[in-house]
Amino acid sequence: MAILSDITLYPIKSCAGIALREATLTRAGLMTEGIYDREWMVVDADGNYLTQREHPKLALVTPRIKANTLELRAPGMLRLEIPLGLPDPESAPARTVLLWDLSLKAYDCDDLTAAWFTSFLGLPCRLVRFHPEAQNLANMKWTGGVEAPTLFSDGYPVLVIGAESLRDLNERLHKAGRAPLPMNRFRPNLVVDGLGAYEEDYIDTFDFDGAVLKPVKPCPRCPMPSVDQATGTFGPDPLEILQSYRAKPEVDGGICFGMNNILLEGEGQRVHVGQQVGAELAF
Incomplete structure (x- = not known):
C-alpha cells in the first residue's frame, strides 16, 4: 500500500522548503494558504534567475508562512518579512x-x-514574484498536449519521488563508503512510500482520493543534489553513483531521479501526509 509520507512547498525557487502536513493540489503545483510553489525567485541585476547550482548559500534562506507575511531567515542576517498580499497589477x-x-x-x-539578498549572497540581486500575466507552460511534448502551467519551477508543476528509491541509492552509497543522503537533496514536492525502488518511473497515474497526478517526464538531475541543504556547501556528488544505473535514453542519457507530474483531475483538492495513494502502473 502506497502512502504519502512527505509534502514540501518551496515558496522561493532554490531556497529552503517548508514541510507541510497538508497542501492543495493545483494545476500550477502545490499551494498552501494562498502561496504557490516557486512563486518567488531571486534574480541578478540583469534579471537572470539564480539557483543553488552557482549559489549554494540559497539553501540557507529559510521561509516561514505567517499570518500576513513570508518570513525569511538566513545565517548572519536579520529576519525579513515579505507581504503575502498580491500587489496591484x-x-x-x-x-x-x-x-x-x-x-x-x-x-x-x-x-x-x-x-537583504544582495548582502547575503554578496552580489547585486533582487527578489521577484510571479506575475498573473506571465505564462510558463510545461513542455507539451511530454504532457501529451495538456496545457500544464507552472510558476518559476524548472519546467513542471509537481516532482514526486518514491521513498524506496532513496533507500536504494543510500544502500549503494554505503557500499561505496559514502554517507547516506536525506531526501531534501532532491527537493521533491511529494514523497510516496510503499512503492518499489524507482517504481515511480513506471506509474501511469497517482490517485489521491480522486485527485489524479500523471508522471510525464523523468527528472534529469543537475549538480544541485551535491549541495548540503543544512550547510549551503557542495559535498560529494551522488551523480557519480547514479550515473552507473540511472541514465535515461528518453532524456538523452540524463541521470534521473524522480518524476515530473502534471495534475489531470482534482484542481483544488487537499492532500495530507499519511493518506493512501493509488498507483496505477503504465503496463
Whole structure:
C-alpha cells in the first residue's frame, strides 16, 4: 500500500522548503494558504534567475508562512518579512526576468528585500514574484498536449519521488563508503512510500482520493543534489553513483531521479501526509 509520507512547498525557487502536513493540489503545483510553489525567485541585476547550482548559500534562506507575511531567515542576517498580499497589477513595479530561455513578467519586490539578498549572497540581486500575466507552460511534448502551467519551477508543476528509491541509492552509497543522503537533496514536492525502488518511473497515474497526478517526464538531475541543504556547501556528488544505473535514453542519457507530474483531475483538492495513494502502473 502506497502512502504519502512527505509534502514540501518551496515558496522561493532554490531556497529552503517548508514541510507541510497538508497542501492543495493545483494545476500550477502545490499551494498552501494562498502561496504557490516557486512563486518567488531571486534574480541578478540583469534579471537572470539564480539557483543553488552557482549559489549554494540559497539553501540557507529559510521561509516561514505567517499570518500576513513570508518570513525569511538566513545565517548572519536579520529576519525579513515579505507581504503575502498580491500587489496591484496596475501600479506595482514589474520587470522582465529570464528563466532558462523564457522571458517572464514578474513583480519586482522592494529595495529593502533586494538589499537583504544582495548582502547575503554578496552580489547585486533582487527578489521577484510571479506575475498573473506571465505564462510558463510545461513542455507539451511530454504532457501529451495538456496545457500544464507552472510558476518559476524548472519546467513542471509537481516532482514526486518514491521513498524506496532513496533507500536504494543510500544502500549503494554505503557500499561505496559514502554517507547516506536525506531526501531534501532532491527537493521533491511529494514523497510516496510503499512503492518499489524507482517504481515511480513506471506509474501511469497517482490517485489521491480522486485527485489524479500523471508522471510525464523523468527528472534529469543537475549538480544541485551535491549541495548540503543544512550547510549551503557542495559535498560529494551522488551523480557519480547514479550515473552507473540511472541514465535515461528518453532524456538523452540524463541521470534521473524522480518524476515530473502534471495534475489531470482534482484542481483544488487537499492532500495530507499519511493518506493512501493509488498507483496505477503504465503496463
